Amino acid sequence: MQITAVRWPLHVVGPNNCHMQCGSLTLIALVIAARAAAAAPGEPAPPAAPVAAAADPGEAPAEGETVPRTPTTTLGRMFRGPFRSARLFAMPTADVIGAYVLTVSGEGSLLQQPGVLTSAGVLAVGFGDIAQLEYRHTEAIGITGLDAPVPAVGVQLKLPIPERSGIPAIGVAFRLGVPRGELLDGRNVDETVTDLYLVGRLRFTSLPWLTLHGGTRISFAKAAPAGADVVSRTLWLPTAGYELAMNPQASIIGELALAPQFQWMPAIQPAPAIGRGVLGRLGMKWRIVPSVILEGSLGYQVDDATPSEGFEAVVTWDIRLGAAVFVPWGALACRAVGVFCN
Amino acid sequence: MKQASGMILATVLGTAAVARAQPAPGGAPSPDGKPVPVSDAAAPTGTPAPTGTPTTGVPASPYEPPPSDPGPLLGGQVDPPRDGRAGPQRRHPPMRFPEVLTTPTGWLLPAGVLYSRNAIDTGGGVTSDDRVGLGDVAEFGVATTDQVRERQLLADKPVRIQPYITASFRMGVEENRLFAGQPGVTLGFRKSFEREHAGFKTRIAELTLVASKHLGPDAAIHIGGTLWDASMQATAQVDDMPAPETTLHGHGLARQIRAFGGFEARPLPRSQILIDLGWAPDFCYQCTAETDRIKLRPELSWGVRYQVASFMHIESGVRVPDIGNFNLLDAQIFGQVTFTSFALSDAVETLK
Known part of the structure; x- marks a missing residue:
């Protein structure tokens, strides 16, 4: 076998040296043909696989992968991402949305309060690749029994630890509460909740479809009724969640957390009380296009439930629909006026 | 010999090209590249089904288009191609209905599919149910129902409260998704807006868990459990205080949990026979016994669906x-x- 020793142009192959080399070439060609035939048509060729994975909106983007910011980047390419979500439903995750990206998200409940459309939202701006600034509504149960979205401004950090299977990514989120007024029996009560979250995210190479989230919410809650003493309390509130990737675009998400609960019956209580309430959500996120995520979920203990009512009081559950839109403002600015380019 | 070598090479390359162009064994790939079971591969899709008798010997699936598809105007599945320059049509996943007649199934609408059902009956009931499939894992809908009924006294004939507006959210796992033979499973939640009628405010909610399984190509069974809840409160105040609220969950789980189910069979390619048994709440405003004020009544339905x-x-x-x-x-x-419409689903794919 001398196929590597001889370099013959095809046109000089003659009868005297044909049989062995041509036979070898034929054999090799047959092997290649068999391998090509054995590969399923839908199976991506090995060199193309990483490209396909990177372009897939449902895949978790690789660490450090960002939207290209060049003057020639097309709008379609910009909005193809990759984009990362920094929360489950209410719980922050150990991710940030990334630099030069802005996200606006909101959700509404048709049924949380009878006859009223309630809503909550988040506006977040990526700051470097490890932080984001946000204005959001955080979860607490108000004195009227509702899952009251209490406004807060916050910063979320991701600790720059290399990601490995079985080793959690760690994030810290601080949300500075802004007072929210509630009216009860003609008396106004300002409720404020300031939170510090310590959260971790765990993935395993052997279970690529599963992501676990867990952490603690340290909550500083304050109730200030008009004409009465201010009540405040510090609460340690565990929080946990999971994501199941059902297909490249959609995942099922569950979230269970304790939340501050304000309780006050002015007729029998001289001052409000601050306790703990359970909030649970089960739903899904659908990345309809890379830059838009639709969310839907059903929630437990968010209506006008009284503490004596339990799981079986499904008439107090609610349904929420939401959406998140990612805007690669850095890439847009680069394309428009040539600033913030890579 | 020189010509023979060229022929050998050309034959090898040609063979490879032809072999590569063949479909993978086990059925055509789905849009996401996963293999599709034989019964689903030719299900209602954007591409015309092959004509003629199936060579596999398997009876035609009820969820497949008829062998020769004349187009939707003539009752078929797809439009014939109008423009030769247009690319290949998108393959749509099979459509499985989220309800039998009145009870939910363990199947979900495919992602981006719009669904609208409008009904009238001889009792003067008019209802509508509009849904959208979310990501192949969930669906959201808003509906009006006429299943909720009211009466003043226990001996009175109940009358329907309508329109009674509800919102629903269901999520689940499609059939055969986790393992072969796995039934489709959905967890659903339906809740009404508060309804004021006859001096009372009422609400209903229902949490369901249902499994659906095909029994061969032409039949399917649905079995589930439901946790009902409802509340009722007089709008008139008593001593300047709100009237006490009566709830179904206030009388124990046994009064809330019920089993329901359905069966469907397709004796003809386009026609199905459907039967189901469900439950609906009944409010009795003036009943003296607390347990009689909100009750669940069984509801039986049977009928035919024609495509x-x-x-x-x-x-x-x-x-x-x-x-x-x-x-x-x-x-x-x-x-x-x-x-049902795949327009939104197709638009989303186009955007991608």
Whole structure:
């Protein structure tokens, strides 16, 4: 076998040296043909696989992968991402949305309060690749029994630890509460909740479809009724969640957390009380296009439930629909006026 | 010999090209590249089904288009290609209905599919149910229902409260997704807006868990459990205080949990026979016993669904609102039309 020793142009192959080399070439060609035939048509060729994975909106983007910011980047390419979500439903995750990206998200409940459309939202701006600034509504149960979205401004950090299977990514989120007024029996009560979250995210190479989230919410809650003493309390509130990737675009998400609960019956209580309430959500996120995520979920203990009512009081559950839109403002600015380019 | 070598090479390359162009064994790939079971591969899709007798020997699936598809205007699945320059049409996943007649199934609408069902019956009921599939794992809908009934006294004949507006959210796992033979499973939640009627505010909510399984290509069974809840409160105040609220969950889980189910069979390619048994709440405003004020009544329905076109089905049948009393005088004959559309789904794919 001398196929590597001889370099013959095809046109000089003659009868005297044909049989062995041509036979070898034929054999090799047959092997290649068999391998090509054995590969399923839908199976991506090995060199193309990483490209396909990177372009897939449902895949978790690789660490450090960002939207290209060049003057020639097309709008379609910009909005193809990759984009990362920094929360489950209410719980922050150990991710940030990334630099030069802005996200606006909101959700509404048709049924949380009878006859009223309630809503909550988040506006977040990526700051470097490890932080984001946000204005959001955080979860607490108000004195009227509702899952009251209490406004807060916050910063979320991701600790720059290399990601490995079985080793959690760690994030810290601080949300500075802004007072929210509630009216009860003609008396106004300002409720404020300031939170510090310590959260971790765990993935395993052997279970690529599963992501676990867990952490603690340290909550500083304050109730200030008009004409009465201010009540405040510090609460340690565990929080946990999971994501199941059902297909490249959609995942099922569950979230269970304790939340501050304000309780006050002015007729029998001289001052409000601050306790703990359970909030649970089960739903899904659908990345309809890379830059838009639709969310839907059903929630437990968010209506006008009284503490004596339990799981079986499904008439107090609610349904929420939401959406998140990612805007690669850095890439847009680069394309428009040539600033913030890579 | 020189010519022979060229022929060998050309033959090898040609063989490779032909072999690569063949479909993978086990069925055509789905849009996401996963293999599709034989029964689903030719299900209602954007591409015309092959004509002629199937060579596999497997009976035609009820969820497949008829062998020769004349197009939707003539009752077929797909439009014939109008423009030769247009690319290959998108392959749509099979459409499985989220409801039998009145009870939910363990199947979900495919992602981005719009669903609208509108019904009338001989009792004067008019209902509508509009849904959208979310990501192949969930669906959201808003509906009006006429299943909720009211009466003043226990001996009175109940009348329907309508329109009674509800929102629903269901999520689940499609059939055969986790393992072969796995039934489709959905967890659903339906809740109404508060309804004021006859001096009372009422609400209902229902949490369901249902499994659906095909029994061969032409039949399917649905079995589930439901946790019902409802509340009722007089709008008039008592001593300047709100009237006490009566709830179904206030009387124990046994009064809330019920089993329901359904069965469907397709004796003809476009026609299905459907039967289901469900439950609906009944409010009694002046009943003295607390446990009589909110009750669940069994409801039996049976009927036929006919596929007029890929996007349109009509259904007709009989519904007995309180089969527990077996009072057929209360039975209603209903007719409903269901439209489904892949337009949003296709638009999303185009955007991608």
